[in-house]
Amino acid sequence: MKHYFLTPLLLCSAVSLANEQTSDSSWYDFLQQKRDAGGFFSAGIVVQNSQGLYRSEDFKVRPELKGAYYFNNGLFIEYPGRSDKFDNQFAVGYNLGNTESWEFDVLLSMAHGGLNYTGAQSGFKKDASPYWGIRAIGTIAGFDTMLVYGTNSNKMDYSNGLYGAAWLGKSWNINNWHLYSSVGAQYRNDAMLDFYYGVPDNHAGLPAYDAKGGINFIYKAGFKKPLNENWLVEGNFSMTRYADSIIDSPYAQSILQRNENLSDNGRTVSLSISYVF
Amino acid sequence: MKMSILSSLVIALAFMNHSGVAAEQSPAAGFTVSPKQCTTLKQGDICYLNLQLYWQQASQQNYCLFANEQKLHCWHSVQQGQWQQDFAMQQDLVLTLQTSDRQVLHSQTIRYAWMYKKNNSKAMRWRMF
Numbered sequence: 001m002k003h004y005f006l007t008p009l010l011l012c013s014a015v016s017l018a019n020e021q022t023s024d025s026s027w028y029d030f031l032q033q034k035r036d037a038g039g040f041f042s043a044g045i046v047v048q049n050s051q052g053l054y055r056s057e058d059f060k061v062r063p064e065l066k067g068a069y070y071f072n073n074g075l076f077i078e079y080p081g082r083s084d085k086f087d088n089q090f091a092v093g094y095n096l097g098n099t100e101s102w103e104f105d106v107l108l109s110m111a112h113g114g115l116n117y118t119g120a121q122s123g124f125k126k127d128a129s130p131y132w133g134i135r136a137i138g139t140i141a142g143f144d145t146m147l148v149y150g151t152n153s154n155k156m157d158y159s160n161g162l163y164g165a166a167w168l169g170k171s172w173n174i175n176n177w178h179l180y181s182s183v184g185a186q187y188r189n190d191a192m193l194d195f196y197y198g199v200p201d202n203h204a205g206l207p208a209y210d211a212k213g214g215i216n217f218i219y220k221a222g223f224k225k226p227l228n229e230n231w232l233v234e235g236n237f238s239m240t241r242y243a244d245s246i247i248d249s250p251y252a253q254s255i256l257q258r259n260e261n262l263s264d265n266g267r268t269v270s271l272s273i274s275y276v277f
Numbered sequence: 278m279k280m281s282i283l284s285s286l287v288i289a290l291a292f293m294n295h296s297g298v299a300a301e302q303s304p305a306a307g308f309t310v311s312p313k314q315c316t317t318l319k320q321g322d323i324c325y326l327n328l329q330l331y332w333q334q335a336s337q338q339n340y341c342l343f344a345n346e347q348k349l350h351c352w353h354s355v356q357q358g359q360w361q362q363d364f365a366m367q368q369d370l371v372l373t374l375q376t377s378d379r380q381v382l383h384s385q386t387i388r389y390a391w392m393y394k395k396n397n398s399k400a401m402r403w404r405m406f
Contacts, residue, residue: 035396035397035398035401036396036397036398036403038394038396038403038404039402039403039404040393040402040403040404041404042404068401068402070398070401070403078401086400098397098398101399103398103399103400137399137400138399139399144399144400146400173317173318173322173323173325175325176315176316176317176318176324176325176326178318178322224318226316226317226318226391226392227316228314228316228390229316229390229391229392230392232392276392276393276404277404
């Protein structure tokens with residue numbers, strides 16, 4: 001239950017911090033202050049090794065596109081990609097306003113991906129959960145910070161789904177090697193996790209299960225090395241500890257037992273080279 | 278066949294070695310700087326480089342090296358010199374080799390380059406748009 005309040009509390013702290021900094025100026029000025037217009041687009045090749053609950057261990061080479069664009073009026077679209085130190089989900093939104101050190105957005109993004117389950121006796125396919133939410137990006141105690149809080153936007157499958165995320169990161173520039181490290185906590189409430197991982201009473205072959213809300217913890221580290229103005233080499237490592245309520249689900253246990261190449265922790269290592277337009 | 282490749286390699290190495298000796302015997306005036314560009318991730322970031330410089334003149338004199346009008350090093354009564362130093366830069370760096378009466382003999386600009394443009398966001402990246 002306390003998780004319900006964690007991210008909103010942090011968001012309020014961010015608003016409060018931002019408010020202190022805007023005390024000399026009106027909220028009107030804050031709302032008028034948008035990000036500069038601009039963006040980027042990059043195309044590259046990624047060599048990636050990953051393993052997790054949703055993906056058996058594999059090694060693949062794949063193309064990767066990343067980009068973002070921020071309009072003068074505050075609207076934006078972004079796809080930061082896996083090597084971003086925070087969330088890597090596609091998002092569209094509106095930049096509400098900015099202070100000197102905080103940026104506030106409303107956005108539509110993804111709280112949980114689609115899930116396909118194929119069991120011994122049954123299977124299902126569940127759609128992804130987009131969310132509408134608010135995002136604050138700024139600095140807390142010298143750490144780059146991103147806070148997100150939202151509710152699932154597609155009420156067709158279930159309602160009252162809540163998603164919150166808090167990220168802290170730090171970057172260093174060592175001889176033009178830009179190193180970063182970050183930790184993230186992604187909270188999904190009972191309604192959301194039970195939709196994906198709960199097992200109904202009448203399910204054949206699996207015990208009934210009510211999935212509680214839970215937190216995925218993520219650690220990321222990586223580097224970015226520009227070769228020149230256009231070519232960028234990036235390396236990234238990320239590890240995910242899934243919420244207990246996900247791992248304890250009979251669906252998760254069932255696929256883990258049947259597939260030795262899956263893991264109850266997520267892990268990705270990638271190396272890429274991309275051309276930034 | 279193997280002998281033929283081996284012979285070619287030996288001849289090529291002999292030529293390379295010969296040309297190296299020839300360069301030492303007849304020095305020409307020159308000013309070589311490496312690298313010529315320093316690229317950082319975002320405009321405004323500090324760019325680090327290990328600057329290596331070699332110069333050669335026809336006459337023996339006093340010469341000084343300047344970076345953006347700031348004196349870095351002087352050589353006395355020499356015809357050639359080399360210099361190496363770590364640098365941190367946030368704008369173009371103009372290196373000049375000058376005589377003791379401030380006549381500029383050579384000039385080379387080390388370009389400060391970046392991948393993403395500076396903007397009013399700390400977290401987001403801008404490029405061409």
